[in-house]
Amino acid sequence: MTTQDFVRFFEDIRATDIPLVGGKGANLGELAHAGFPVPEGFCVTAHAFRYFMQHVPNADALYTMLETLDPTDLEAVRRTGQHIRQTIRATPIPADIADAILAAWRRVGTDEAYAVRSSATAEDLPEASFAGQQETYLNVRGETALLDAVRNCWASLFTDRAILYRAQNNFAHRDVALAVVVQRMIAADVSGIMFTADPLTGHRHTLAIDASFGLGEALVSGLVTPDTYRVDKRTRTIIERRIAEKEIAIWARPDGGTEQRPLPPEQRRAPVLTDEEILALADLGCRIEAHYGRPQDIEWAIAAGRMYILQARPITSLYPIEGLESPDGTLHVYFSMGHQQNMTRAMPPFSLSMFPVLAPIGRINRFENRYIRSAGGRLFADITDPLRHRVFRRVVFAVTAQFDALAPEALRMVMQRPEFQGPHGIRFSRRGVLFLVRLMARVQYALWRENLDGFVEQTNARIERFIADLDADLRAIPPGKALVEACIDRFATLFAFFMHWIPQFMAGEAAKRILTHLGQRWLSPQEAHDLSLAIPGNVVNEMNLAIGDLADIARRIPSVRNAFAHLGDDGNAWLAQVAQYPDSAEFLQAWHAFMQRYGARGPAEIDLAMPRWWEDPLPLLHVIAAALQQPEGHHRRQHAALVQRREAALRKLMEHAGRGVLGPIRRRFIQRLVYVMLHTGGMREHHKYAAIRAFWVLKQRIKAIAATLTEQGYLAHPDDIWFLTWRELDAIWDQSPPFPQEEIERRRKALARFQKLSPPLIITSDGETPVVHYRVEDAPPGALVGNPVSPGVVEGVVHIVHDPHTETLQPGEILVARFTDPGWTPLFINAAGLILEVGGAMNHGSIVAREYGIPAVVGVRDATKKLRTGQRVRLDGNRGIIEILETPEEKSEA
Numbered sequence: 063m064t065t066q067d068f069v070r071f072f073e074d075i076r077a078t079d080i081p082l083v084g085g086k087g088a089n090l091g092e093l094a095h096a097g098f099p100v101p102e103g104f105c106v107t108a109h110a111f112r113y114f115m116q117h118v119p120n121a122d123a124l125y126t127m128l129e130t131l132d133p134t135d136l137e138a139v140r141r142t143g144q145h146i147r148q149t150i151r152a153t154p155i156p157a158d159i160a161d162a163i164l165a166a167w168r169r170v171g172t173d174e175a176y177a178v179r180s181s182a183t184a185e186d187l188p189e190a191s192f193a194g195q196q197e198t199y200l201n202v203r204g205e206t207a208l209l210d211a212v213r214n215c216w217a218s219l220f221t222d223r224a225i226l227y228r229a230q231n232n233f234a235h236r237d238v239a240l241a242v243v244v245q246r247m248i249a250a251d252v253s254g255i256m257f258t259a260d261p262l263t264g265h266r267h268t269l270a271i272d273a274s275f276g277l278g279e280a281l282v283s284g285l286v287t288p289d290t291y292r293v294d295k296r297t298r299t300i301i302e303r304r305i306a307e308k309e310i311a312i313w314a315r316p317d318g319g320t321e322q323r324p325l326p327p328e329q330r331r332a333p334v335l336t337d338e339e340i341l342a343l344a345d346l347g348c349r350i351e352a353h354y355g356r357p358q359d360i361e362w363a364i365a366a367g368r369m370y371i372l373q374a375r376p377i378t379s380l381y382p383i384e385g386l387e388s389p390d391g392t393l394h395v396y397f398s399m400g401h402q403q404n405m406t407r408a409m410p411p412f413s414l415s416m417f418p419v420l421a422p423i424g425r426i427n428r429f430e431n432r433y434i435r436s437a438g439g440r441l442f443a444d445i446t447d448p449l450r451h452r453v454f455r456r457v458v459f460a461v462t463a464q465f466d467a468l469a470p471e472a473l474r475m476v477m478q479r480p481e482f483q484g485p486h487g488i489r490f491s492r493r494g495v496l497f498l499v500r501l502m503a504r505v506q507y508a509l510w511r512e513n514l515d516g517f518v519e520q521t522n523a524r525i526e527r528f529i530a531d532l533d534a535d536l537r538a539i540p541p542g543k544a545l546v547e548a549c550i551d552r553f554a555t556l557f558a559f560f561m562h563w564i565p566q567f568m569a570g571e572a573a574k575r576i577l578t579h580l581g582q583r584w585l586s587p588q589e590a591h592d593l594s595l596a597i598p599g600n601v602v603n604e605m606n607l608a609i610g611d612l613a614d615i616a617r618r619i620p621s622v623r624n625a626f627a628h629l630g631d632d633g634n635a636w637l638a639q640v641a642q643y644p645d646s647a648e649f650l651q652a653w654h655a656f657m658q659r660y661g662a663r664g665p666a667e668i669d670l671a672m673p674r675w676w677e678d679p680l681p682l683l684h685v686i687a688a689a690l691q692q693p694e695g696h697h698r699r700q701h702a703a704l705v706q707r708r709e710a711a712l713r714k715l716m717e718h719a720g721r722g723v724l725g726p727i728r729r730r731f732i733q734r735l736v737y738v739m740l741h742t743g744g745m746r747e748h749h750k751y752a753a754i755r756a757f758w759v760l761k762q763r764i765k766a767i768a769a770t771l772t773e774q775g776y777l778a779h780p781d782d783i784w785f786l787t788w789r790e791l792d793a794i795w796d797q798s799p800p801f802p803q804e805e806i807e808r809r810r811k812a813l814a815r816f817q818k819l820s821p822p823l824i825i826t827s828d829g830e831t832p833v834v835h836y837r838v839e840d841a842p843p844g845a846l847v848g849n850p851v852s853p854g855v856v857e858g859v860v861h862i863v864h865d866p867h868t869e870t871l872q873p874g875e876i877l878v879a880r881f882t883d884p885g886w887t888p889l890f891i892n893a894a895g896l897i898l899e900v901g902g903a904m905n906h907g908s909i910v911a912r913e914y915g916i917p918a919v920v921g922v923r924d925a926t927k928k929l930r931t932g933q934r935v936r937l938d939g940n941r942g943i944i945e946i947l948e949t950p951e952e953k954s955e956a
Contacts, residue, residue, distance in 0.1 A: 067107065068106065068107055068109060068110040068158070068163070069104050069105070069106060069107065069162045069163060069165070070082065070083055070087075070091075070104060070107055071103075071166065071169075072090055072094040072095075072100065072102065072103055072104065072105075073091070073094055073095060074091070075087060075088060075090070075091020075092070075094075075095070075105065076088070077089065077091075077092040079091060080183055081108065081183050082105075082107050082108055082109070082183070082241065083105040083107055083108070083181060083183075083241045083243075084108065084180075084181025084183045084240070084241035084243075085181060085182065085183075086179055086180075086181035086241075086243050086375075087105035087181045089373065089375055090103065090105075090245070090373065093353075093371055093374055096353050098346070098349070098350060098353075098371050099346075099368070099369055099370050099371055100370070100372075101246040101247070101370055102170050102246045103176075103243060103245030103246055104244055105181065105241050105242065105243055105244070106159075106162075106212055106241060106242040107241055108240065108241050110162070110163075110241075111216055111219075111239045111240045111241065112239055113159060114153070114155060114156060114159060114216060117156055118149060118150060118153045124145075124146050125235055127142050127146075128142065128146075128220075128225060129234075129235060129236075133226055133229040133230060136222075139225055139226060140222050142225070143221060143224075143225050146220040147217040147218075147220050147221070150216055150217040150220070151213060151214065151217050155209055155212070155213060160209055163208065163209065163212060163244070164209075166244070167208055167244070171246070172205075174246045174247070175201045175202065175203050175246075175247045175249070175314060175318070176201075176202045176203070176208065176211075176245060176246060176247050177198065177199070177200050177201075177243075177245050177372075178199040178202050178208065178211035178212060178215060178242060178245075179198045179199075179215070179242070179243045179245070180197055180198075180215035180216075180218050180219070180240055180241075180242055181241040181243050182238060182240055183238060183239045183240070183241060197214060197215055199211040199214065199215070200247060200277065200279060200320050201314040201318050201319050202247075202318065203318040208244070212242050215240065215242045216242070218240075219240045245372070248363045248365045248370050248372070249313075249314045250277055250278065250364060250370075251275070251276075251364055251365055251366070252273055252274065252276070252335065252363070252364050253273070253274065253276065253277055253278035253362065253372075254271060254272045254273035254274060254288060254334070254361075254362060255272045255282075255359065255361055255362075256269065256270070256271045256272075256343055256359075256360040256362055257270045257271075257357070257358075257359055257360075257377060258295075258350070258357045258377075259377060259380055259829060260830075261377060263830045263831060263832070263833070264380050264825070264829040265826075265828055265829055265830040266357065266383065266828050266829040267294060267295050267828055268292055268293070268294060268295070268301070269292065269293045269295050269344050269347055269348070270291070270293075271290070271291040271293070271335070271344070272289070272290055273291070273334040273335050274308055274311065275308060275325060275329065275334060276311030276312050276313050277312045277313065277314065277363075278361060278372070279312045279320065280310065280311055280312040280322070285310060285312070285322070286306075286308050286309065286311070287306040287307065287308065288306060288308070289303070289304065289305050289306050289308070289333060289334045289335065290302070290303075290304040290306070291303055291304075291335065291340050293340065293341070293344040295344065295348055298344070298345075300337060300341070305331060305332075307330055307331060308325055308329070308330050308334075309324060309330060310322055310323065310324050311323060311325055339364065339369075343362060343369065346371070347360055350371070354374070354376070356377075357376070357377045358374045359374070359375050359377045360373065360374045361373040361374075380829065381437070381438055381820075381821065381831065382437055382438045382816075383437055383825070383827065383828075384437060385436050385437040386435055386437045386825065386826075386827050386829075387827055388827040389432075392446075392481060392482065392483070392484040393446075393476070393479055393481040393482040393826055393827055393828060394444055394446045394826065394827040395445055395446050395449055395473065395477075395482070395824065395825075395827075396435060396437075396443065396445065396824070396826070396827075397443045397469075397823070397824055398440060398442055398822065398823050398824070398825075399434070399440070399441035399443050400440045400441060401465050401466070401821075401823050401881070401901070401905075402443075402465055403883065404883040404901070404905050404907065405666050405667075405669070405881065405883045406820075406880060406900055407439075407666045407669060407672075407817065408438065408439025408440060408813055408816035408817045408819070408821075409439055409440070409668075409669040409671070409813075410439070410784040410810075410813055411785055411786060411787045411790075411809060412671065412764075412784045412786055412787060412791070413668070413669045413670045413671055413784065414436040414439070414440075414787075415429065415436075415787040415788040416553070416670065416788060417431075417434055418430055419553055419788060420553055420554070420556055420557065420753075421433065421434055421557075422557040428550060428554075428789075429787070429788060429792075432444070437825075438816045438821060439812070439817070440816075442825065445462075446482075446484075447486050447487045447488050448488065449473060449477060449482075450482075450484060450485065450486035451486040451488050454486075454488065455477075458473070462824075462902075463902060464902045464905075465901060465902040465905055466823050466849070466900075466901065466902045466921050467836075467849045467902055468834045468836065468921065469823060469902070471834045472823070472824050472833065472834050473824065473832075475832045476824070476826055476830070501564075501568075505565045505568045505569050505572070506569075508565050508738070509572055509573065509734075509738055512566070514566065514738060515741070517563075517741055517742055518598070518599035518741065518742070518744070521562065521563045521745070521748060524562060525748070525751070525752045525755065528559060528756075529752075529755045529756065532756060532759050533759045533762075535552070536759060536760075536763045537763075541763075541767045541769070541770040542770065542795065543792065543795040543796075545766075546767065546788075546795075547792065549760055549763060550788065553756070553760065556752075556753060556756060560749045560752065563745060563749075564749065566742040566745070567742055567745040567748065567749075570738055570739055570741070570743035570744070570745060571743065571746070572738075573736070573743060574594050574597075574739050576735055577594070577715065577735050577736065577739060578593055578594060580715065580719075580732070581593045584715060584718040584719075585711065585714060587853060588853060589711045589714060589715075590711070591852075591912065592707040592708055592711040593708065593711045593712060593715065594739070594743065595704045595705070595708040595711075595912070595913060596701055596704035596708055597708075597739060597740060597743045597744035597913075598740060598744050599741070599743075599744035599745055600744035600745075600746070600747060600913070601747050601751045602747050602751075602887050602910065603701070603913060605660050605663070605887065605888075606697070606888060606890070606891060607697060607698065607701060608659075608660070609656075609682075609686060609689060609697075610689055610692075610696070610697030610698065610891065611652065611697075612649070612656060612689075613686050613690050613692070613697075614694050614695065615648055615649050616649055616686060616690060617690055618694075619643075619645050619646065620645075621640075621643040621645055622640060622643065622646050622649045623690065625640050626686065626690055627687075629680065629683055631680070633679035633683050634678075636680075636683060637650075637653075637679065657675065657679075661674060661675045661758075662674050662675075662754050662757065662758030663675055663754055665681065665865070666883065667754050667883060668754075668883070670757055670760065670761050670764070674758055676758065681868070682888070684868075684869075685870060685888035685889065685891070687870065688871060688872070688892055691872070691873060691892075692873060692891075692892070704913070704914070707915070715732065716729060716732060719732045765780065767791070768780035768781070768782070768783035771783065775799040775800050776799040776801050777800065777801060777806075778800070778803050778806075782803075782806045785806045785809040785810055785813075786801065786806075823900075835847075835923070836848055836849060836921065841943050842945050844946060845944060845945045845946070846922050846928060846929070846943070846944040846946075847922070847944075848897070848898075848920055848922035848944070849901070849902060849920050849921040850918075850919055850938070850939050851901070851911065851912070851919065851920050851939070852896070852908060852911040852917055852918035852939050853917065853940050854895075854939045854940070855917060855938050855940065856876070856894050856895045856916070856917050856936075856937050857935070857936045857947065858875060858876040858895060858934070858935070858937070859874070859875050859876065859932060859933070859934055860875070860876050860878050860897075860930065860931055860932065860933045860934070860935055861875040861878065861931055862879070862926050862931045863877060863878070863886075863889065864880075864926070866888075866889055870889065870892075871889050871891075871892040871893055872892060873892045873894075874892070875892065875893065875894060876894055876896070876897060876937055877890070877893040877896050877897070878897045878925055878929050879897075879898055879899070879907075879926065880898070880899045881898060881899070881900040881905070881906075881907070882898065882905075882906050882910070883906050886906075887910055890910050890911070890914050890916070893914070893916055895911075895916050895917045895918065895937040895939070896908075896911045896916060896918035896919075897919055897920075897925050897929070897937065897944060898918075898921070898922065898925070899920075899921070899922055899923060899924065899925045899926060900921070901920035901921055902920065902921065905920060907920060908920055911939075917937050917938070917939025918937075918939050919937060919943070919944060925944075929944075929946070930949065930950075932949070932950040933948065933949050933950070934946075934948040934949075935947055
């Protein structure tokens with residue numbers, strides 16, 4: 063190898079050189095080449111690292127040790143990492159690498175002090191962000207110290223946290239090499255970090271600067287609270303200054319290394335930056351952002367009045383807003399449809415492109431809808447027009463509050479922005495007005511006059527006929543363009559099918575709300591809550607009861623009961639094995655009947671790409687296995703107890719209603735409301751149930767189309783179809799194969815990246831995600847606070863669940879999750895309480911918790927991060943407080 067293979071100067075490096083010089087090195091080279099004020103320096107390349115590792119004794123065996131490590135065994139990780147680092151530090155740097163490093167050092171200047179930083183390389187490094195995983199050495203002077211610093215950087219690739227980070231993010235240890243950045247160190251008077259978009263709110267037009275005296279190490283390591291400045295990039299105006307109490311600073315020592323010194327009293331409350339410096343930094347940051355085309359996290363320094371850029375990298379924590387751009391130049395506001403549907407996972411392009419087709423209003427053409435956008439793999443509704451309308455904004459506040467009680471407050475914050483002001487754009491067509499008038503008339507008729515006997519059963523039969531006809535019609539069309547267009551046309555009419563029962567469902571909901579309101583006046587809070595427990599006709603409740611019935615049948619058959627103790631990791635193989643047992647017929651018959659009705663369901667079921675229970679029954683089998691731990695008939699007795707509570711509350715309500723002179727009139731009024739609630743108030747899940755059944759029909763046809771496209775060479779693999787949009791699938795038959803595989807892979811990687819992001823409930827076209835917090839005045843110190851949505855107080859052990867496919871709840875545990883949807887409902891069978899990060903009073907989890915009579919608090923931000931499985935907590939569903947009582951470690955120490 064040549065010297066250039068081992069060392070590359072900044073001016074010879076470009077942004078595409080990540081595999082050679084790592085993320086830090088590539089960015090510095092790109093910045094220097096673009097003319098930004100970057101201190102001189104060079105990179106020791108990844109080739110040098112690999113060449114060095116060839117000289118490390120038993121290097122292959124060391125990598126094998128890493129590959130066989132259990133990342134949950136932290137002690138083994140510690141021992142292995144320490145052994146590898148010691149081995150590397152004891153290995154001399156080969157002479158040809160050392161000569162190349164020292165030659166580059168002499169060219170930049172031997173009298174200079176240097177900052178030596180590691181720069182990790184990996185294929186997806188810009189999105190994976192290895193920031194902080196390796197080491198930095200400051201004020202390095204002399205050739206011996208320089209070579210030692212380079213070798214120590216190489217060793218830092220094997221720190222405990224770096225090993226764990228690679229294991230947890232699926233980076234192969236052998237594939238990640240380490241480059242080293244050697245840069246002339248700036249003896250900074252002041253330094254800091256600049257974000258060209260607000261890292262707290264996401265606002266793309268707000269630039270934030272943190273600044274402290276001395277070297278930036280004090281700020282990065284958290285030793286000092288920095289001054290904070292915010293600049294409106296559009297007007298070049300400083301909009302916020304927060305001057306902190308800065309007690310210490312880190313400075314370069316003349317003989318090498320750094321030292322921490324207290325600041326003199328007069329400097330501690332002094333501003334770090336002048337207004338001129340703030341605006342000059344902001345201008346520089348805007349230029350860097352424009353160069354890269356995306357918001358940047360920038361390290362900077364000022365020495366002797368001159369500004370320097372020490373590093374720039376993408377801000378990976380921002381939620382992407384590509385797809386949420388303003389169509390008219392004013393500020394637009396978007397509401398997360400995933401929160402509304404209780405599913406905040408990122409979805410692939412095909413699933414995202416379905417919903418503009420399904421939406422009944424706002425269609426631009428067959429594939430686009432003015433009110434539905436997608437960004438970061440999630441769906442968002444543009445609620446700008448109704449928010450600007452003085453009547454409809456009340457509806458928006460009421461609806462969004464059902465999903466997060468704080469949403470109206472956040473929306474009011476955004477509505478105060480001058481850039482939000484504009485015409486509401488709502489136009490009432492004669493057809494639209496007529497539809498609303500007819501709908502309200504049908505609701506009123508159902509509420510006060512309609513005979514609703516057997517309505518749920520009639521609706522269930524109607525759904526079965528619809529699904530059977532849909533399946534037969536689509537199966538009659540061979541896979542091809544005609545089938546794609548038939549799917550689009552049929553699914554565009556799905557909402558019209560829902561109208562067969564939506565008026566009656568709305569009447570049932572209205573009756574429920576009126577009865578609850580009266581109960582709050584006449585009954586205790588618990589009795590008012592009990593009025594709407596276990597309402598008949600709820601398809602999710604019926605599904606859960608059927609799961610309990612399956613468990614009871616399995617419990618009575620020894621071979622099946624024993625098989626549930628050994629489920630393995632393949633549910634279909636398990637069922638095939640059970641089918642061989644001579645006494646399993648009763649269970650399999652019940653299983654088949656259950657699947658005919660519910661097999662189209664599953665976790666994250668609005669995403670067509672996610673497996674259904676028909677495809678992967680293992681999650682459902684795990685739920686049945688958990689239900690086997692309960693006594694026989696437990697679920698039926700629990701349901702009967704809820705029914706008794708409802709009936710007792712209704713009797714008491716009727717007693718109050720019958721009192722006084724107007725008693726007979728009130729009693730007839732309430733009797734009708736009770737009749738409507740009990741006959742249609744349980745239908746809130748029917749439209750989603752019908753949609754999911756229809757989705758399963760669609761998925762089978764799409765899979766047939768995918769097989770055909772793969773056979774014809776358009777797709778490399780059938781699963782690639784989920785990374786096309788519906789428009790692309792419709793057009794693909796008119797193109798020559800194949801569809802660009804590199805574009806599919808790009809979208810696949812983007813989806814994996816989006817899965818790691820937490821989607822905001824509300825986001826603007828400027829990227830701002832307004833955040834407000836729950837406040838409880840008398841909450842205990844350290845308690846988590848959220849929105850109380852189901853009353854009661856319970857103490858229990860936390861169980862954090864990220865994937866209902868693979869996890870089950872033990873009886874009495876408190877379920878903690880980001881969100882739940884109907885695919886999660888079986889976990890509620892054993893839950894003693896519920897804590898969710900996402901949600902409001904009308905989210906799936908909230909409703910099911912109330913129906914099961916368990917306490918629930920939702921909207922608890924970062925609950926899955928702040929709580930840990932095994933902790934004992936007190937969950938107060940009356941006040942919205944979660945108090946941590948005991949952790950597993952505390953218990954063992956006691």
